[in-house]
Amino acid sequence: MDSAHVADDLTRVLYTPEQVTERLQAVAAEIDRDYAGQDLLLVGVLNGAVMVMADLSRSLSIHCRMDWMAISSYGSGTQSSGVVRILKDLNTDISGRHVLVVEDIIDTGLTLSYLISNLRSREPASLEIMTMFRKPEAQRNAVEVKYVGFDIPNEFVVGYGLDYDGRYRNLTAVGTLAPHVYS
Numbered sequence: 001m002d003s004a005h006v007a008d009d010l011t012r013v014l015y016t017p018e019q020v021t022e023r024l025q026a027v028a029a030e031i032d033r034d035y036a037g038q039d040l041l042l043v044g045v046l047n048g049a050v051m052v053m054a055d056l057s058r059s060l061s062i063h064c065r066m067d068w069m070a071i072s073s074y075g076s077g078t079q080s081s082g083v084v085r086i087l088k089d090l091n092t093d094i095s096g097r098h099v100l101v102v103e104d105i106i107d108t109g110l111t112l113s114y115l116i117s118n119l120r121s122r123e124p125a126s127l128e129i130m131t132m133f134r135k136p137e138a139q140r141n142a143v144e145v146k147y148v149g150f151d152i153p154n155e156f157v158v159g160y161g162l163d164y165d166g167r168y169r170n171l172t173a174v175g176t177l178a179p180h181v182y183s
């Protein structure tokens with residue numbers, strides 16, 4: 001049974017809104033430097049990356065464009081289904097473009113492995129990844145990520161775009177859910 005207020009369902013806060021903002025701004029400064037003078041296309045992975053995309057793009061001072069993809073890789077719970085499918089493709093032809101994929105979290109790396117090989121076949125001028133959170137398994141799966149907000153423990157987290165069963169994306173903090181939510 002869930003609580004009346006979304007924040008009351010967190011059992012532990014991993015990152016406060018202030019910590020998220022501070023780290024995101026530092027990452028944005030790196031991206032500003034690395035892409036200075038280039039025409040950058042940010043590709044957000046729906047739905048979770050909406051918050052990161054909104055905040056990252058507004059922290060950049062360079063010009064950028066934005067496009068979105070939707071990919072299905074998870075069921076409604078906390079385990080990967082192992083199945084990756086494009087639900088919504090880009091509106092943009094990325095051939096010859098500088099593309100930065102923006103993710104909320106990399107867990108198994110399954111979603112991004114599929115996405116990156118799919119996007120690479122479209123021959124962008126460059127293709128890099130930014131993720132706000134990364135779990136240890138992603139490193140074992142050798143997903144090359146240029147920009148990482150935080151490396152986090154192997155726990156299911158919610159908030160800042162990350163959901164459990166469609167909820168908790170609107171939490172500004174990031175943390176783990178109390179056991180009563182799962183029962």
Ligand SMILES: O=P(O)(O)OC[C@H]1O[C@H](OP(=O)(O)OP(=O)(O)O)[C@H](O)[C@@H]1O
Nearest residue numbers: 046047048073074106107108109110111
């Ligand atoms: O590294 P992986 O194990 O593949 O997991 C990462 C993916 O899982 C989450 O998306 P999800 O499928 O939950 O969809 P959502 O963004 O709509 O919440 C997240 O946004 C990543 O896209």
Ligand SMILES: Nc1nc2[nH]cnc2c(=O)[nH]1
Nearest residue numbers: 107155156157158162163
């Ligand atoms: N909400 C949420 N979605 C995920 N998708 C992959 N890992 C996670 C996680 O820890 N939390």
